Amino acid sequence: xxxxxxxxxxxxxxxxxxxxxxxxxxxxxxxxxxxxxxxxxxxxxxxxxxxxxxxxxxxxxxxxxxxxxxxxxxxxxxxxxxxxxxxxxxxxxxxxxxxxxxxxxxxxxxxxxxxxxxxxxxxxxxxxxxxxxxxxxxxxxxxxxxxxxxxxxxxxxxxxxxxxxxxxxxxxxxxxxxxxxxxxxxxxxxxxxxxxxxxxxxxxxxxxxxxxxxxxxxxxxxxxxxxxxxxxxxxxxxxxxxxxxxxxxxxxxxxxxxxxxxxxxxxxxxxxxxxxxxxxxxxxxxxxxxxxxxxxxxxxxxxxxxxxxxxxxxxxxxxxxxxxxxxxxxxxxxxxxxxxxxxxxxxxxxxxxxxxxxxxxxxxxxxxxxxxxxxxxxxxxxxxxxxxxxxxxxxxxxxxxxxxxxxxxxxxx
Amino acid sequence: xxxxxxxxxxxxxxxxxxxxxxxxxxxxxxxxxxxxxxxxxxxxxxxxxxxxxxxxxxxxxxxxxxxxxxxxxxxxxxxxxxxxxxxxxxxxxxxxxxxxxxxxxxxxxxxxxxxxxxxxxxxxxxxxxxxxxxxxxxxxxxxxx
Ligand SMILES: Cc1ncc(COP(=O)(O)O)c(C=O)c1O
Numbered sequence: 001x002x003x004x005x006x007x008x009x010x011x012x013x014x015x016x017x018x019x020x021x022x023x024x025x026x027x028x029x030x031x032x033x034x035x036x037x038x039x040x041x042x043x044x045x046x047x048x049x050x051x052x053x054x055x056x057x058x059x060x061x062x063x064x065x066x067x068x069x070x071x072x073x074x075x076x077x078x079x080x081x082x083x084x085x086x087x088x089x090x091x092x093x094x095x096x097x098x099x100x101x102x103x104x105x106x107x108x109x110x111x112x113x114x115x116x117x118x119x120x121x122x123x124x125x126x127x128x129x130x131x132x133x134x135x136x137x138x139x140x141x142x143x144x145x146x147x148x149x150x151x152x153x154x155x156x157x158x159x160x161x162x163x164x165x166x167x168x169x170x171x172x173x174x175x176x177x178x179x180x181x182x183x184x185x186x187x188x189x190x191x192x193x194x195x196x197x198x199x200x201x202x203x204x205x206x207x208x209x210x211x212x213x214x215x216x217x218x219x220x221x222x223x224x225x226x227x228x229x230x231x232x233x234x235x236x237x238x239x240x241x242x243x244x245x246x247x248x249x250x251x252x253x254x255x256x257x258x259x260x261x262x263x264x265x266x267x268x269x270x271x272x273x274x275x276x277x278x279x280x281x282x283x284x285x286x287x288x289x290x291x292x293x294x295x296x297x298x299x300x301x302x303x304x305x306x307x308x309x310x311x312x313x314x315x316x317x318x319x320x321x322x323x324x325x326x327x328x329x330x331x332x333x334x335x336x337x338x339x340x341x342x343x344x345x346x347x348x349x350x351x352x353x354x355x356x357x358x359x360x361x362x363x364x365x366x367x368x369x370x371x372x373x374x375x376x377x378x379x380x381x382x383x384x385x386x387x388x389x390x391x392x393x394x395x396x397x398x399x400x401x402x403x404x405x406x407x408x409x410x411x412x413x
Numbered sequence: 414x415x416x417x418x419x420x421x422x423x424x425x426x427x428x429x430x431x432x433x434x435x436x437x438x439x440x441x442x443x444x445x446x447x448x449x450x451x452x453x454x455x456x457x458x459x460x461x462x463x464x465x466x467x468x469x470x471x472x473x474x475x476x477x478x479x480x481x482x483x484x485x486x487x488x489x490x491x492x493x494x495x496x497x498x499x500x501x502x503x504x505x506x507x508x509x510x511x512x513x514x515x516x517x518x519x520x521x522x523x524x525x526x527x528x529x530x531x532x533x534x535x536x537x538x539x540x541x542x543x544x545x546x547x548x549x550x551x552x553x554x555x556x557x558x
Binding site: 360382411412 | 438466467530
């Protein structure tokens with residue numbers, strides 16, 4: 001196969017060269033072909049350097065010490081909040097709460113809005129949610145006697161928006177939906193969902209874990225009350241997540257966890273709490289990861305969004321074409337608006353076996369239910385193979401992947 | 414043959430293969446020839462937890478000898494099962510316990526398998542070992558209880 005003219009190899013190679021791990025080998029000399037970017041992104045050298053530099057020049061606890069380093073670390077941490085606010089189009093950095101990840105962001109909101117729910121109130125989710133955007137709501141719904149309603153997924157792997165319109169009604173208190181499906185790559189019309197939620201006075205929560213590394217996000221345009229993502233999927237370290245919340249909504253919520261930093265004053269007669277975002281950040285935060293996230297966002301923002309979209313679409317089309325000829329291949333979802341995440345099965349083979357053989361050939365993919373068991377049930381499968389791409393994915397990697405897949409299937413049948 | 418001797422034979426067989434592809438082709442072949450699993454025992458009661466693919470394992474005890482029927486919906490897993498059953502199947506419980514699964518690392522399987530696969534294999538071995546431990550503790554027939 002020749003390199004399609006639409007994929008500019010010069011640009012990809014330039015970006016790729018900044019990721020040391022992408023030129024390593026696995027299993028005794030097999031060049032790594034990393035196609036598991038949706039699970040976690042790799043980190044460019046500048047992010048790695050930023051973390052090292054933080055520890056050699058800045059490290060200190062934040063918001064507490066009365067010394068030079070404490071001020072420097074606090075400034076770096078708050079600078080990250082500014083950077084994230086600008087990245088998401090938030091009205092102010094006070095709307096940005098740092099969490100451990102998307103998962104904690106969902107848990108935080110579910111726990112702190114719980115008191116508003118009465119028995120019979122409804123939480124609307126979708127059939128393509130990650131377990132992180134299902135289980136926290138279920139736990140809370142059980143406690144409050146609330147009911148979970150589910151927007152179904154169509155055969156093309158898109159949300160049934162007509163069903164959504166009839167599900168979202170006066171009883172709805174929260175609508176929570178994934179922006180981009182981690183299993184199908186479908187981009188959901190979340191602005192429309194947020195508008196539906198708003199029209200019935202419900203809060204809207206958008207899981208942006210997969211969306212942030214695609215088109216630019218503008219929470220104001222989306223009209224959501226909450227938006228969450230994990231730093232590690234955006235070229236930054238693990239252990240840090242972002243929860244955007246509309247300020248007046250955040251202000252109306254009680255604390256999530258108790259501890260240092262989240263208080264105004266503490267006494268055994270009664271404690272008063274800090275304003276958002278600090279109200280929701282108990283304890284010493286992950287400053288190193290916040291510093292890494294600042295650099296990651298700056299790095300990512302410098303890659304032209306039009307180029308990103310173009311590359312993502314070209315590489316996805318190229319991959320679909322490269323594996324399309326494999327006998328018995330089923331690709332799940334063909335949404336009109338999708339990103340570079342391909343979930344598929346090959347008749348007569350088990351996804352786990354394909355994954356093992358691809359791995360033996362140096363190709364890293366994910367196999368399993370991708371933490372979306374309800375969606376798997378809807379698709380009628382227990383597991384799929386998922387290849388996910390990034391700005392660093394080359395046509396050559398896709399060629400290696402397609403050849404390895406063909407070989408694996410040949411060995412298994 | 415004792416399980417440890419069978420394990421040595423298995424290791425020797427794998428030493429003949431120089432690349433991963435031949436190893437996997439052999440495991441896949443073993444998987445294709447795994448004896449059929451009794452359909453009535455393909456139930457959740459016999460599922461081994463902790464495996465990426467579904468694994469059913471059903472022991473039968475004759476005196477102190479353990480026999481295993483096992484199956485999986487994944488072929489490589491079936492091959493791994495075939496290897497375990499070759500070493501441990503039809504053996505006295507105390508011989509099974511006395512043979513830790515070091516042959517898997519000697520074959521180089523533990524490092525080559527993905528983490529989830531390796532965990533699944535460990536779950537299967539633990540399951541076999543647990544059953545053997547229970548059987549080994551029962552008083553043997555003919556011995557005073
Ligand atoms: C769509 C989606 N939501 C939520 C999560 C959970 O993210 P994390 O494990 O980083 O909290 C993921 C990541 O796997 C995801 O893809």
